[in-house]
Amino acid sequence: MQRALLAGILIGSLCAVIGVYVVLKGISFMGAGISHAAFGGVAIGFLLKIDPVLSSIIFCVASGLGIAYISKKSRIKEDTTIGIFFASTMALGILIFGLLKGVNVDLFGYLFGNILSVTLNDLYLALLVEGVVFFFVLYYYKELLLLVLDQEMAEVSGIPVSIIYYLLVSFISLTIVISIKVVGIVLVSALLIIPSAAALQITDNFKKALITAIVFGVASSGGGLILSYFLDTPSGATIVLVATTIFLVTSIFSSKKKR
Amino acid sequence: MDRNPTNFLYDIEFISVSFSYPDLEVLEDVSLQVKKGEFLAVIGPNGAGKTTLLKLILGLLKPTSGKVLVFGKNINVHPSIRKRIGYVPQMSKIDYSFPINVEDFVLTGRYATIGPGHLPHKYDRLAVNETLEKTGLQSLRSKQIGKLSGGQRQRIMIARALINNPDMLILDEPTTAVDPKNSESLYELLLTLHQQKITILTVSHDIGVIAQYVDAIACVNRKVFVHDRPEKGITDETLTEMYGREAAFFHHGIVPHIVVRKSSPVHYCAGETTEDDENHHKS
Numbered sequence: 001m002q003r004a005l006l007a008g009i010l011i012g013s014l015c016a017v018i019g020v021y022v023v024l025k026g027i028s029f030m031g032a033g034i035s036h037a038a039f040g041g042v043a044i045g046f047l048l049k050i051d052p053v054l055s056s057i058i059f060c061v062a063s064g065l066g067i068a069y070i071s072k073k074s075r076i077k078e079d080t081t082i083g084i085f086f087a088s089t090m091a092l093g094i095l096i097f098g099l100l101k102g103v104n105v106d107l108f109g110y111l112f113g114n115i116l117s118v119t120l121n122d123l124y125l126a127l128l129v130e131g132v133v134f135f136f137v138l139y140y141y142k143e144l145l146l147l148v149l150d151q152e153m154a155e156v157s158g159i160p161v162s163i164i165y166y167l168l169v170s171f172i173s174l175t176i177v178i179s180i181k182v183v184g185i186v187l188v189s190a191l192l193i194i195p196s197a198a199a200l201q202i203t204d205n206f207k208k209a210l211i212t213a214i215v216f217g218v219a220s221s222g223g224g225l226i227l228s229y230f231l232d233t234p235s236g237a238t239i240v241l242v243a244t245t246i247f248l249v250t251s252i253f254s255s256k257k258k259r
Numbered sequence: 260m261d262r263n264p265t266n267f268l269y270d271i272e273f274i275s276v277s278f279s280y281p282d283l284e285v286l287e288d289v290s291l292q293v294k295k296g297e298f299l300a301v302i303g304p305n306g307a308g309k310t311t312l313l314k315l316i317l318g319l320l321k322p323t324s325g326k327v328l329v330f331g332k333n334i335n336v337h338p339s340i341r342k343r344i345g346y347v348p349q350m351s352k353i354d355y356s357f358p359i360n361v362e363d364f365v366l367t368g369r370y371a372t373i374g375p376g377h378l379p380h381k382y383d384r385l386a387v388n389e390t391l392e393k394t395g396l397q398s399l400r401s402k403q404i405g406k407l408s409g410g411q412r413q414r415i416m417i418a419r420a421l422i423n424n425p426d427m428l429i430l431d432e433p434t435t436a437v438d439p440k441n442s443e444s445l446y447e448l449l450l451t452l453h454q455q456k457i458t459i460l461t462v463s464h465d466i467g468v469i470a471q472y473v474d475a476i477a478c479v480n481r482k483v484f485v486h487d488r489p490e491k492g493i494t495d496e497t498l499t500e501m502y503g504r505e506a507a508f509f510h511h512g513i514v515p516h517i518v519v520r521k522s523s524p525v526h527y528c529a530g531e532t533t534e535d536d537e538n539h540h541k542s
Contacts, residue, residue, distance in 0.1 A: 139376045140375050142367070142370040145367065148357075149353070149357050149367065150348065150352060150367070152348050152352055153348060153367070154371075156319065157368070158338050159370070204358045204359075204360070204403035204405075205358055205359070205363075206357075206358050206359055206363070208358070
């Protein structure tokens with residue numbers, strides 16, 4: 001339980017920070033697309049007999065960058081590109097698992113999360129990603145802000161927009177992969193979006209939005225895990241529902257404030 | 260303090276520039292010169308290449324053929340030029356629900372010069388104060404940008420563009436979604452900047468109003484035609500001169516239209532001609 005809680009806190013804060021950029025940049029659907037690509041990544045891991053976490057990292061980062069690159073270079077709209085990746089990577093995963101009939105895989109765990117499957121190595125990996133992402137967000141704080149606020153202005157003023165955007169997409173992918181064991185492929189994009197969206201409802205300062213999102217993210221994952229432990233409910237779903245409750249409360253609060 | 264070396268003639272120079280997308284030619288053999296301190300309006304119908312023209316100046320696009328020189332240099336080879344250009348994008352490109360106040364918004368104009376990994380300096384904050392004062396925005400400094408009126412939203416965009424004390428200001432349709440009174444005060448502000456010898460290039464839809472302020476008007480429609488400022492603003496006579504024989508100026512709705520008879524071999528400018536307009540004009 002301790003390990004699970006620690007993983008939950010790490011993932012909750014990480015998703016919240018990345019989520020603020022995802023929500024403000026309007027690329028929530030990309031989160032959903034990348035998380036479903038993880039299913040293909042996991043399947044490839046089993047097929048090649050390598051660690052499914054490693055194979056999903058490679059597969060998800062490649063899918064994320066692929067989505068970003070194709071939408072930039074071709075005429076296909078971003079949501080169309082994501083729609084194609086979303087379904088085809090999932091189909092690839094299903095196909096591979098179909099071929100690997102003999103293998104005993106906890107598919108349900110990958111799809112909906114299984115906090116008991118979190119290993120010590122997963123925890124170390126989460127810590128590493130957390131460190132890298134926080135460094136990235138702090139070092140490029142101004143550049144990332146301008147990128148989500150006004151991308152054209154960022155380009156005009158000479159900020160290396162493409163590189164920073166591709167880095168952001170890579171970190172979105174990494175965040176998603178390491179969160180999958182806790183909340184599952186189907187629900188991970190919710191953890192990315194809901195705490196950040198809740199924070200953005202009640203703050204009008206970017207720094208405060210980041211900090212509030214972290215508080216909400218940790219409250220959702222920590223609170224959700226504790227609740228699921230005592231109520232004996234699935235961890236991923238409980239976490240997401242706690243986050244949704246926070247979102248509903250902030251919505252009521254923000255609509256009162258506006259009046 | 261003269262930051263301009265004098266070894267170039269024009270602040271902006273297009274030397275037979277063409278730009279095309281794989282299946283669409285947007286600009287064809289454009290030559291354009293903008294002198295230092297000149298105030299130029301760029302007009303033309305939607306899709307005529309106005310935005311492409313701006314993007315070429317800003318270095319966001321590279322010409323298919325020809326050369327674009329800004330302060331005598333290629334902006335993609337000399338990125339330091341960017342600091343000397345203030346850019347005001349279309350208001351619609353900004354999400355005004357973004358959690359940022361006026362002061363911090365204006366400061367974003369300095370982000371590129373502060374550089375990654377650094378916090379804004381005291382003198383960056385001073386520059387913000389100075390710019391807010393210049394644009395009359397001090398009282399709004401801690402307001403979230405979504406709580407501003409249309410005119411104020413436009414002003415913060417200009418303030419952000421001015422924060423680096425640029426030698427050139429480039430504006431993309433600055434008066435869209437701004438009421439007439441506020442657009443007038445916006446043009447007055449531009450006029451003040453013009454008197455300070457800042458080179459100004461603005462894409463505009465209010466050709467009727469802008470003519471009173473600018474030195475010259477560039478009509479863009481795949482090709483570019485530059486016209487000196489007409490003495491009495493834009494009249495039917497000047498338009499006839501500009502567009503060919505059968506043109507007339509016509510106010511209709513918010514955007515002034517130019518009605519051109521189909522038979523005349525002219526280029527269209529500022530607003531598309533529709534069947535409806537033409538009939539309207541005849542009656």
